[in-house]
Amino acid sequence: MRVAIAGASGFIGKALVANLKGSYSIVGLSRSQHTHSEEHSSCEWRNCDLFSLLDAEKALEGAEIAVYLVHSMQPSAHLSQGSFEDFDLIVADNFLRAAQKNKVKKIIYVGGLIPDDSNNLSAHLQSRREVESVFLTSDIPTTILRAALIIGSNGSSFQIMTRLVQRLPVMICPQWTSTASQPVALDDVLKSIRYCMENPATDNKIYDLGGPNVLSYSEMMLRVADLMGLRRTLWKVPFLTPHLSALWVRLVTSAPKNLINPLIESLRNPLLVREDHRLEIPGHQFMGIGEALKLAIENYSDAKRPHAFQAARDAKHEVRSVQRIPLPPGWTARDVALEYMAYLPVMRPRVMKVEVKDRWVYFCNRFPYIRLLVLEYSPDRSWGHRELFYVRGGLFSKKSGRGRLEFREVLGGTACLAAIHDFRPRLPWYFYKVTQAYVHLWVMKQFARHLARPLVQKPKLG
Template sequence: MKQKIVLAGATGFIGRWIIEKFQDDFDIIALSRKKVKSNPNTNIEWRTVDMYSMSSTEKALEGADIAIYLVHSMQPSTRLNQGTFEDTDLLLADNFSRAAEKNKLKQIIYLGGILPKDKYQISNHLLSRFEVEKTLGSRVTPLTAIRAGIIIGPGGSSFKIVTNLVKNLPVMGCPKWTKSKNQPIDVFDVLSLFQQCMGNSATYNKNIEIGGKEVMTYMDLLQMTSKTMDKRRWIFSIPFFTVGLSKWWVSIFGGANINFVSPLVESLKHQMTPSDQYSDLYKIEYTPIKTSIARALNHQPPPLPSFHQMRAEKNAVRSVQRIYNPKKHNAQWVAKYYPIWLSKRFAGLINPKFDGSFLRFYLLGIMLLELRLIEDRSTPNRQLFYITGGVLTKRKDLGWLEFRSILKNEYVIAAIHEYVPKLPWTIYRFTQAKLHLYVMKKFERALQRFN
């Protein structure tokens, strides 16, 4: 009987190749935010999931044996997204870890980034990948973490930037980071490692770093790509290229969104060469990088099914705020303390009232917000409230607020999802939205001072 894999991030570069490579050996459940319209490949079961929703994620993982996690949140999903991609990734990984535990999955396999081994402070992008890794492995489901640098193959977004730079710039004055060493690896070599890790208990709770056999700089990769594309390019280094300028340079000439490019560029200062600590756990016949480049240039990624357009609320808001929690209070304690602190902070001007089921916030007798505690979905480490009313709320059937403990109570995340404000959008953005961020920052400081 085939094992059943659930694939989060199925529509991305690696996800598409996993489906193509493993569909004959495993039953695959592919996850997507959008509902499938037409699926010519009937071997694949597509499930619609909102990974910000715990209940949706739990349902999506039902019946699976192994989960593969390829999710990164560097693109916003609502009209206003208050929060960094690092905090959002942390929340999504925590949802997935909890859902895997509830469904009694045998293993999670996660593809992250190589941890740098140089003198530089780790970039936010790579630190986020490491935090996601720790979060996915923080519960009973065994985690196999695969850490890789740049992966080359048809459809790869990072290598697409390289090819666009070569296409668009006959003369390339490159930033200093293009001299950083890395070991690019072919997508099929990465897939080989995935296959060897699936259900392999020897890889449980291990972090396996992987790279190709050839050590090179990013400038070497640009030059090698230009030769393969048969384009003569003058490529040289400019030492005074700032990181900020680098981001715009890569975004404009590499043809990629600045939100996607920015964290990547910050990571490229690092020497991305892998450790061989667990190299005895797998065997790979490594593909020469020239072959990888030629294949990436001349082949297309596997096709996807067609999807329905998402019908999203136009003015939905998401706010994900990480709160440092030095006293290690659980989410239940934080949720109870928040309205008490709010009342004291604003000297009774804002008057919260909680009757055990509903938490209501009043200003001069006017109910601003009404939240309903969802007891059967709440635990000491996660408190869930539905947004059900108040003069500041347009939709009373959509949004929710949650407090959750992360990484053994080191942090608490306070998150608002799919909230639709009643105020006109421009007024909301510069009043209520700004006030919310201000309040969360003050609340974090209060938690740090609390005895």
């Protein structure tokens, strides 16, 4: 059976490849070209940017089971505009569409534990729940595995905690370090994924993964210190905000802001396993916290830290910009695309006009007349609920075969994503960042306000 793993080069993905080796035909999906060691020689690696639906469709060819281990908290381009929640949403939507086209038989998604008070979720956990909804509303049998802190030597959360313990003899512990959590060992997560792959009874179910121990982040740090033979003192203070906490954690651990801030924000709520949703594997006992931490520390090395914290960088000066905009009742993504082209010529300041000739769309400066951006409509890759235009040039853009603008319906038609991918500006990079990049965000913000007006009329095809 062929299993495709999205996120196969990540913390859980690498371990899953090793776990499944010899039993399955494994396809590992990775954004960049990798030279993989012989331990992964049985895995077929496919270069895949999941922000591209075409890439995703090619990557999932022949797959019967698809395992989704992706998150988008790290930048995916040299300049990334938008929230990681919207990045997560568009990537998950591409993955699902590609799975449907390739007739994948099952999807397994590893997300985050959702607290009982789901009305006050952090952006990180809200994003995880939105991704769940993308998969669960599809026609492909899906299993959702929810986990809080996954304990493993290469996990970013574990490495952050370990570096704090190593570097700080006295640790100032804000309120979030006292929040109860139910961590789970990496080996138990791998066992759970494999069990769900092999048991149809788990289809279309949501399971919570967690070990037998409930403890706080500060208690875990003391256990780590004890296992490493270090003596540490914790000072609990009530006045440090999550923002200030994230700042000092970043300074101590060198972990990036995009990773630290969402993780700390998500710890404001207890993350505990619901007993009626616990995954029970016959003959298997989930590992206790002591054994899980000991195993992770034995394989931990400071030299491994950059792999967990490495930020995506692109020397080609490419841009990705994703904004969530309202979708008026009864509208499709095609309606939004048509309205966008009609709206630009009449918005203030009226310095731009849009010309549409067959499949070509020209964004032009009025005085003097200059074509600023040239787009080509792609009918073969558009179907009403997702409209795609390729960037073909203009004064403000370099010619690029992958540069594109799309409008796509998400979350059951309750919202729309307007996205620019792999755009390569012609302006000098730093000048572009303080001019054209800000203008694009301003225009999309104004367009979103326009769509939110109660009397906005659905465009007519012309």
